[in-house]
Every structure is written in structure tokens, then in C-alpha cells.
Amino acid sequence: MLAVFGAGIGAGAINAVVGSGTLITFPVLLATGLPPVTATVSNALGLIPGSISGAIGYRKELSGQSRRILKFCAGALVGGLTGATLLLALPATAFERIVPVLVGLALVLVVLQPWISRKLRHRRELNGESMRPDGGLLLFTGLTLASVYGGYFAAAQGIIYMSLMGMLLDDSMQRLNAIKNVLVAVVNAVAAVFFLFAAAFDWTAVVLLAVGSAVGGQIGAAAGRRLGPAVLRGIIVAVGTVAIVQLLLR
Template sequence: MSATIDLTSGLSGWLELSAILAAGFGAGMINVVVGSGTLISFPVLLLFGYPPVVANVSNTLGLVPGSLSGTIGYRRELRANRHLARLLLPASTAGGIGGAALLFVLPSEAFELIVPALITLGIAMVLLGPLVQRSAARRAADRPASTGTPVWMNIVTFAGVFLLGVYGGYFGAAQGILIVGLLSLLTVETVQSLNGIKNLLVMAVNLIAAVTFLIIAPASVDWLVVALIAVGSALGGIVGARVGRRLSPSALRGIIASIGTVAIVYLLAT
């Protein structure tokens, strides 16, 4: 059973409600700009006494509207890269299903132990992305024009996004950082374009994981928590899209690296 909010208990109940709503807003905004909002909302739910599975399931459901509003905010970038979105969306969806199912099979420690290493890898990929892209552009300029992206590159990208979908459906912390990092190495798109694709893929994973949770473990859902995080994350997603799209590529990479580093410190300290 979840630690439901008791609004008849006076100030403490309303403070809990406000804190969860604010956590949803912060998570929604950071998810759109960077992609590690779960590290805000999930610990807040644990702090108020919600069991880990209830907190994870309810948090995932609540963050879907935030991902949706962020995706709409980046619709211009998505239209410009619809070919890449169509390639990767099925990979994220399939991975999300598998990851959500694993949540009820594997202990939570299975992913939590490697999350700091994964985030470190994601930050490194984001920062190294421009160097790899420039190197690839120089090599492409030195050889005859090709007919398109090599098949092996599409396969590697699809497989990588699928595995990140599994991770996202299971735990999801900093999934967005990992997606942007991976695509920075494997594509020639700008970081803003990749941020738009990242929002779409994260939304797909959260949505499919949420549906899977509802089918497998409907009793693990606290609907008041879901509603609070949903409202907060939707508003946060709108603000995040407005802020994120105005950032320069270097500033966006710097924010990703900074928030990712804070997330690593937090995870190692808890």
C-alpha cells in the first residue's frame, strides 16, 4: 500500500501535496532541457514514505504529460528530423516494454548499482559528440558522395536506443542524457535537434512503461500522486521547452554535464 496524502491532517498534508506538485514541475522542466528529472521527483516520493515500486510506477505515469508538452515544444526540431524519429521510435517503444516488465522481475539494485557509471558515460558522449561529428564530417568530405547513412550505423543506433529504452522502462534516471550522448556520437545532428528527438523517445518509453505498469501492477499506482506529478510535469515541460530551445549548443552541453554530475554525486551519496 502507498503512503497516501491525508489532507485532513492539517498543514503537513498540504505541504506534502505542494512538495510533490513542485517536484513534478522540476522534473518535467529538467527532463525537457536535459533528461534527469526522475532524480528529483522519485526521491521526493521516497522521502514521504511511498514504497519504491509505488513511487517508481506512479512517478513514471505522472511524467508522461511533461514529456508530451516538451515534445510539442520541440516540434520544429522533430519535423526537421522526422526520418531519424521514425527509425528510433520503434526501438524506444520495444525497449520500454521490456524494461517495464523487468521492474517486477529484477531487484531494483540491478540497475541502481550501475546508474552513476551510465550517467558518466552519457556526459562523456555528450561532450565528445562535437569532436566525433567534426571528424566524421572531414572523412565524409574526403570520399565520394554516398547514397546515405550506412546500414551498419542505423543498426547500431537502433540497437543502442533499444537498450536505453529497456533501461528507461526499468529505472529511467538520466535516460535523456544517455540518449543525447549516444546520438551525439552516431549522428551528425545538432544537440538541439537531438534534444527534440530525445523528448519524443523518452515520452514513448514513459508512455509504454506506464501502460505496462497499469496492466501488470495496477495496485502499485497512487492516482493522487500521479495527478500531482502529471500537472506539475506538464507545466514544467512547457517552461523547459521555452528555455531549452533558447540555449546555445555549448550552454546546453554544459547544463547537461553539470546536472549529470550532480546526479552522480547524489546517487553515490544515497
């Protein structure tokens, strides 16, 4: 119980700053003896308060973004529900091979994001185009597909969100991180509601993770909001690299 509670605090904190908190909680839940699908479902339910807590901690950075957030949340809701359905319909190992590839690609995009953004900005200036404040159909589609993955497993989901938004939105890393926290909260919540009626879960694990992640979310938001863009990008890459190694070795 102490291990699960501690994992919840760590996951809540790291989710608020970067994402990938599931890579902390999921192995701990498995170590307690829970089956993989039950652990995944319990994890999704338990981390909802942490996601909400992290989003609240970034409320200042959310100011002025309501229109695009509502649009992205619609895609996240559909994607999260689809991913949760796939979790119960497909074999537990269905995404194991593709997950490290997705995370690796997202990390490359995060590293190259400043260069890609400059190139895209220069191209738009030459063509006399302006960047859409919501990133257009390409970003909406990408975030929705990332939400399908998030509803299925959620490990490094936030890193994929950040890589997509960093390329297609002209905004600060902190404001994008605030959007990421909201999207993760929406995906976790819609998946959890589905799981309540369609899957088995462990209430003890859920409660321990819920309390721990809520505390961790506030800690992570307080620390993350003080980080500069380069530092935040470096943390994302470091956590993502650890995530890939863990996923490959599991």
C-alpha cells in the same frame, strides 16, 4: 502534496531541456513514504504529460525528422516495455551499480561529442562515405538499449540519448533534443500502460506529478530552445554530474 507537485514542475522543466527529472521526483516520492517500486511506477505514470508537453514545445525542431523519429520510436517502444518488465521481475537494486557508470560514460561522450563528430566526419570523407540520416544500425541499437534502461528507472535517460545521437547524427543539439523528448515520451507511455495492469501505484502522486510536469514541460521547452549548443551541452554535463553524485550517495 505541495512537494510532489513542485517536484513535478521541476522534473517537467528539466526533462524538456536535458533529462534526469526523475532525480528530482523519485527522492520526493520516497520521502512521502512510498515503497521504491511503487514510487518508480507512480513516477513513470506521472511524468508522461510532462514528456508530451516538452515534445510539443519542441515541435518546430521536429519538422522534417518524421522518418527517423518513427524508426527510433519503434526501438523505444520495445525497449521501454522490456525495461518495465525487468523492473517487476528483478530486485529493486539490480541496476544500482551500473547506473552511475552508464551516466558517467554518457557525459564523457557529450563532452567529447564535437571532437568525435569531426573525427568521424573526416574518416567518412577519406573513405568516400556519407553519414546516414538515421545513424544506421549502431544508433538504433544503442537507443533501444537506452530505452530498456529508461523503462526500468529513467534517471538520466535523456542524457544517454543525447550522447548517442550527438555522436552518430550530423544535426544541431536542439533538433536532437527534440527527438530525445519524443523518445522519452514513448518510453514513459509504454511503461506506464504496462504498469497500469501489472503494478501498484499511488493515484494522488500520479495526478500531482502529471499536472506539475505538464506545466514544467512548457516552461522547460520555452527556455531550452533559446540555449546555444555550448550552453546546452554544459547544462547536460552539470545535471549529469549532479545525477551521478546523487546516485552514488543514495
